[in-house]
Amino acid sequence: xxxxxxxxxxxxxxxxxxxxxxxxxxxxxxxxxxxxxxxxxxxxxxxxxxxxxxxxxxxxxxxxxxxxxxxxxxxxxxxxxxxxxxxxxxxxxxxxxxxxxxxxxxxxxxxxxxxxxxxxxxxxxxxxxxxxxxxxxxxxxxxxxxxxxxxxxxxxxxxxxxxxxxxxxxxxxxxxxxxxxxxxxxxxxxxxxxxxxxxxxxxxxxxxxxxxxxxxxxxxxxxxxxxxxxxxxxxxxxxxxxxxxxxxxxxxxxxxxxxxxxxxxxxxxxxxxxxxxxxxxxxxxxxxxxxxxxxxxxxxxxxxxxxxxxxxxxxxxxxxxxxxxxxxxxxxxxxxxxxxxxxxxxxxxxxxxxxxxxxxxxxxxxxxxxxxxxxxxxxxxxxxxxxxxxxxxxxxxxxxxxxxxxxxxxxxxxxxxxxxxxxxxxxxxxxxxxxxxxxxxxxxxxxxxxxxxxxxxxxxxxxxxxxxxxxxxxxxxxxxxxxxxxxxxxxxxxxxxxxxxxxxxxxxxxxxxxxxxxxx
Numbered sequence: 001x002x003x004x005x006x007x008x009x010x011x012x013x014x015x016x017x018x019x020x021x022x023x024x025x026x027x028x029x030x031x032x033x034x035x036x037x038x039x040x041x042x043x044x045x046x047x048x049x050x051x052x053x054x055x056x057x058x059x060x061x062x063x064x065x066x067x068x069x070x071x072x073x074x075x076x077x078x079x080x081x082x083x084x085x086x087x088x089x090x091x092x093x094x095x096x097x098x099x100x101x102x103x104x105x106x107x108x109x110x111x112x113x114x115x116x117x118x119x120x121x122x123x124x125x126x127x128x129x130x131x132x133x134x135x136x137x138x139x140x141x142x143x144x145x146x147x148x149x150x151x152x153x154x155x156x157x158x159x160x161x162x163x164x165x166x167x168x169x170x171x172x173x174x175x176x177x178x179x180x181x182x183x184x185x186x187x188x189x190x191x192x193x194x195x196x197x198x199x200x201x202x203x204x205x206x207x208x209x210x211x212x213x214x215x216x217x218x219x220x221x222x223x224x225x226x227x228x229x230x231x232x233x234x235x236x237x238x239x240x241x242x243x244x245x246x247x248x249x250x251x252x253x254x255x256x257x258x259x260x261x262x263x264x265x266x267x268x269x270x271x272x273x274x275x276x277x278x279x280x281x282x283x284x285x286x287x288x289x290x291x292x293x294x295x296x297x298x299x300x301x302x303x304x305x306x307x308x309x310x311x312x313x314x315x316x317x318x319x320x321x322x323x324x325x326x327x328x329x330x331x332x333x334x335x336x337x338x339x340x341x342x343x344x345x346x347x348x349x350x351x352x353x354x355x356x357x358x359x360x361x362x363x364x365x366x367x368x369x370x371x372x373x374x375x376x377x378x379x380x381x382x383x384x385x386x387x388x389x390x391x392x393x394x395x396x397x398x399x400x401x402x403x404x405x406x407x408x409x410x411x412x413x414x415x416x417x418x419x420x421x422x423x424x425x426x427x428x429x430x431x432x433x434x435x436x437x438x439x440x441x442x443x444x445x446x447x448x449x450x451x452x453x454x455x456x457x458x459x460x461x462x463x464x465x466x467x468x469x470x471x472x473x474x475x476x477x478x479x480x481x482x483x484x485x486x487x488x489x490x491x492x493x494x495x496x497x498x499x500x501x502x503x504x505x506x507x508x509x510x511x512x513x514x515x516x517x518x519x520x
Contacts (some may be wrong), residue, residue, distance in 0.1 A: 023310075026080075032111070034088065035177070040107065072090075072104070086179055087176070094175055100172065106190065109135050115135075118134060132193065139190070139192075141188060146406070152176060157255065157259075170256075173191050174192060176189050177190070199299060205228045206266070207225050208265050208266075211226055228268075228351070235293075237291060245291070246347055249266070250344055266302065267302065268301070273296065340395050341395050357426055358418060362487070364487045364489070367414055371410070373479070384405045384407055385407055386405060386435040390433065392428070392429040392431070393419065425456070431451075432447075432448040432450070434446040458483055467479055
């Protein structure tokens, strides 16, 4: 797509700054008019292209329409003595999504004939302007120019992901827009609400996967991670649905990680149906845009939101500050891969109702027997290391205990990882680390070497690696064994509680040893 020029700093779109040069009524008119023009244009163009879509030209024409998703269109209106330029990006992408974000539905909720927009109260610290449609089906959120460009670059991959995984938890977008009036710029996005307005919610939570300063204030209605944990609430879903849910979240998080996105949230709404006739039409598990608890007493609405923040130079500097303060692993600002791993770990162990049974995925589980290592690098000043091993498949990470002051450690332990369908073409990554206890002085743990084993090898049979040379280091060898157990081979799920005994040191979801999830 044609990217917008960089705008001056004074044009950033926080709620206060937007209203400096525009009265509220002017602002709402411009937003409404931009959305209406975009939806009407897309609707008319789609109707025209539909008339040209013949069976003889189906394949070529569909390829052409697919390329339309990379377009940038603009319409100019002369208003108040100056030109107003309405820009909308990739409108055909959002039309292809369907599922509540079609041009007709956008016009009905946000067009000229729709009722007045409402201001939305949020927990956001960024100062964006939030509006929602009168029927509460759509949300309008202002963005910075960098956030808009990031979302635009993501759109082709986003469309492919949503079409490939219809159960994706990522919020459904309905439009990306830029309004220019003179030297004033307004960037905003329209998205479908995660919460169905026809299902009243009794509990709402915004979960990032971190417990560091994540408690709601007295005047806030949406709980955060600490509130979730202290409430003792869980998603009480059928076990197979829990695994499918976590597998889908991992796929979504991997997409966001590929664009170095972080600081996104899993938004959870809970509706109690104990005294509601709604449960007469429910079945446990996946519903149409919602999930139903195993006992039919709760309905969950879940979505991933606020993924327009990139782990760039500014965020890296913030993370370095957190390292110096000794809170880098607990704080929200961490690298994109660590953020995704930590959030998935939080879902497995704090959100699902049966975390002890989550060592098995939709396809089965992977057992990694770690025996020991020899001649590891001495990373500490005392001429030794404090080694431990992490094994990573997808975004799921497990680790051994730390062996203090030893370059020839012995672990003799087994680690279990869930295996989902998407893991079949991925690699198992084994990394050896030296634990540093004073990260505020020395930074993160020291790297001692790595190995990679394709899952295609492991799926064919057990893989034994004896004294395998570690890569990317001058010396060091590791011995381990990998074995895949299919879901069909694991008959009794109750045995899974014994699959991953607690380690004596810590249990974390990332390669950086975090004190947040220490068990001892």
